[in-house]
Amino acid sequence: MTHTRPVRRSWAEPYKIKMVERLKMTTQEQRTKAMQDAGYNTFLLHSEDVYIDLLTDSGTSAMSDYQWAGMMMGDESYSGSQNFYNLEANIQKYYGYKHIIPTHQGRGAEHFLSRICIKPGDYVPGNMYFTTTRLHQELAGGTFVDIIVDEAHDPNNLDPFKGNVDIRKLDDLITRVGADKIPYVSVAATVNMAGGQPISMQNMREVHALCQKHGIKIMLDATRAVENAYFIQQREEGYSTTPVADILKEFCSYTDGCTMSGKKDLLVNIGGFLAINDDTIYEEARNLVVVYEGMHTYGGLAGRDMEAMARGIEEAVQDDHIRARVGQVEYLGDLLTSWGVPIVLPVGGHAVYLNAKTFLPHLTQDQFPAQTLAAELYMNSGVRSMERGIVSAGRDAKTGNHHYPKLELVRLTIPRRVYTQAHMDVTAESVLDVFERRDEIRGLEMIYEPKYLRFFQARFRQL
Ligand code: PM9
Numbered sequence: 001m002t003h004t005r006p007v008r009r010s011w012a013e014p015y016k017i018k019m020v021e022r023l024k025m026t027t028q029e030q031r032t033k034a035m036q037d038a039g040y041n042t043f044l045l046h047s048e049d050v051y052i053d054l055l056t057d058s059g060t061s062a063m064s065d066y067q068w069a070g071m072m073m074g075d076e077s078y079s080g081s082q083n084f085y086n087l088e089a090n091i092q093k094y095y096g097y098k099h100i101i102p103t104h105q106g107r108g109a110e111h112f113l114s115r116i117c118i119k120p121g122d123y124v125p126g127n128m129y130f131t132t133t134r135l136h137q138e139l140a141g142g143t144f145v146d147i148i149v150d151e152a153h154d155p156n157n158l159d160p161f162k163g164n165v166d167i168r169k170l171d172d173l174i175t176r177v178g179a180d181k182i183p184y185v186s187v188a189a190t191v192n193m194a195g196g197q198p199i200s201m202q203n204m205r206e207v208h209a210l211c212q213k214h215g216i217k218i219m220l221d222a223t224r225a226v227e228n229a230y231f232i233q234q235r236e237e238g239y240s241t242t243p244v245a246d247i248l249k250e251f252c253s254y255t256d257g258c259t260m261s262g263k264k265d266l267l268v269n270i271g272g273f274l275a276i277n278d279d280t281i282y283e284e285a286r287n288l289v290v291v292y293e294g295m296h297t298y299g300g301l302a303g304r305d306m307e308a309m310a311r312g313i314e315e316a317v318q319d320d321h322i323r324a325r326v327g328q329v330e331y332l333g334d335l336l337t338s339w340g341v342p343i344v345l346p347v348g349g350h351a352v353y354l355n356a357k358t359f360l361p362h363l364t365q366d367q368f369p370a371q372t373l374a375a376e377l378y379m380n381s382g383v384r385s386m387e388r389g390i391v392s393a394g395r396d397a398k399t400g401n402h403h404y405p406k407l408e409l410v411r412l413t414i415p416r417r418v419y420t421q422a423h424m425d426v427t428a429e430s431v432l433d434v435f436e437r438r439d440e441i442r443g444l445e446m447i448y449e450p451k452y453l454r455f456f457q458a459r460f461r462q463l
Helices: 028-037 065-071 082-094 106-117 131-139 167-177 201-214 225-235 244-253 279-292 303-316 319-338 369-381 421-436
Strands: 099-103 123-126 143-146 184-188 217-221 257-261 272-276 351-355 386-388 409-413 444-448 459-462
Touching: 028 369, 065 303, 082 099, 082 244, 082 272, 082 303, 099 106, 099 279, 106 131, 106 217, 106 257, 106 272, 106 279, 123 131, 123 167, 131 143, 131 184, 167 201, 184 201, 201 217, 201 244, 225 244, 225 319, 272 279, 303 319, 319 351, 319 421, 369 386, 369 409, 369 421, 369 444
Parallel strands: 123 143, 123 184, 184 217, 217 257
Antiparallel strands: 099 272, 257 272, 351 409, 386 409, 444 459
């Protein structure tokens, strides 16, 4: 018998599995009941009723033996923990910022940055909103202004950098409101609500040049900036042989500071930080952190959590790690695309986003197509996903009306180093199953709506 060699060589994860966690299989009946009890909101399910959990990549990654070993080196002194200095050194080395303030997670850092820099009546331009980021900007009295390129709002546009800032939109805003009304430009890399889309180095340079001209700061949401750096390496001219770590450092050098949720790129279950070059902002944040989080050398984290994050940074920037991480997301996206399932293209860094408007064209946006689809997918197979559409977008802070985002999406978010390719196959097959009987699916009506970040706790019933 003769064997033909495959045309290309397969790749595999750059790790092997040392410990496993059992998954519970459920029946269709159990899942239907669980979904009803959860008010058709996947956030309100008990995780023990979930088979493959693609709700989020936030805090759900598997830590390495190197990180777990670091946990045992936790210095739990009230102040001056060695783990803080290790974290500070790695942030300075890999991200390049001068000062750091640890926080319990990303929104802790967003709280300080918004509170310190934004005055009532200010405008905060950004490359698409993110839920917690915009809320903190609004609570500080600011108005968020979307300055992302138009391509980002089109799920089928194949532009490789759909996270880019539209320089003309930013320039127009500066002319309209004046630079003194803009405390900083909020740049996210990658852009979560656009489908995990990256921003190019060239665009970042242009934003930097314009902001320099007007004396406006740039604050990066660095939550998934390593994934962004990987896309620059893969897609942008001149970077194909540059290590991801070097791309990350150059990218951050065009910004004045960052907020970070370490629960994503940095492979930890909890943790975040604010990093900043400006001494005055640092002084204020260093003072505020003792009011809301804890001493400036722990910021709501245990010493062991800071050590895990310090070590997570070192692992996150390894080229082979990030290639496998994004590769797994692309595998799932390519499979669904090949079966004709409508998703956001190009496939993003941390998730595959189902295009619920095209998936369920018979539902109006007021019938919550993405919320509906996430519930249906769970009832079909126990795969848990997240709504990223009208429910997540919330209401306009001034008028109280729903925001109606162009993108009505369901996010299949892949935790890092947790699931196998077989889990991706099972997920894709479940999506296909729901897709094939999409005409029978009814929408939802909202019966409970909390005031802030409603997507976390809202409840629905089937129409
Ligand atoms: N992102 C996510 O699932 C957590 C739940 S949804 C609020 O995608 C960005 C780009 C994020 C993010 C959280 C935060 C907040 C800031 N920026 O959750 O507070 O994706 O650590 O970070 C979630 P924390």
